[in-house]
Amino acid sequence: MPRGWLRRMVMSQSLTDPGWVISQRAGGRFDPYFLVGTVVPQWVMWQLGTVVGVLIGSRISDPLAYGTDALYPAFFLTLLLGGELRNDRAAAGVAALGGLIAIAMIPISPPGIPLVLSSLAAFAILFRRRRDDSGETTATEGADA
């Protein structure tokens, strides 16, 4: 992150889920300027979408009949398969674990908690790294992309 608290605070405002995903760089780092850039098209389209919704929204009686609730899962699935996992087997394992945690928590916790707890799955990678040190084969994964 750049220096200066005011600048940092303003740049933080640009954080969104998809922006976070695509501004990731190797080694768990981020490109903060790329992140700010992702906001511009998002903001424009979001406002346009809201205008369209206000204008014609009332004419659509039941949005669920058009499968609108399936749009977001498919959106996140594209981010997941197209970007996040690529050919990273360890990341896929963590993702699967996160999904299992979420589904197990749905019946027994208030909304939002399944998501928060799924992030614990990421810590599983710490146990895996030690094993990787002994075998070099995993380092070449993703080379066939």
Add this chain to the structure above:
Amino acid sequence: MPEIWWTVIGLAVLTVLIKGSGTLMLGHRELPAWAPRVIEVLPGALLTALIVVQVFGSGKQVEIDERLIGILAAAGVLFWRRNALILSMLTAAVTVALLRAFL
């Protein structure tokens, strides 16, 4: 000014402060050695959880319904074209819409 506008302004200010506070307080620190590896795989876990909650979640119930077929159709599209964002979203929505209309 009606009360609702004060509520909107108050929430907006609060949101900006919350969003800014993370980098404000932690942005200058170097992360511990284990952190980057965890952060690298974190989005995958969160995205999967988001998908799972939205596909199977129905309040506090886990339900298997049209949404599962929809997301599988979207997955099919993505295995064919990895970054077909709009196409996969439309496929999921149309699949679910058709299933709801005819089942």
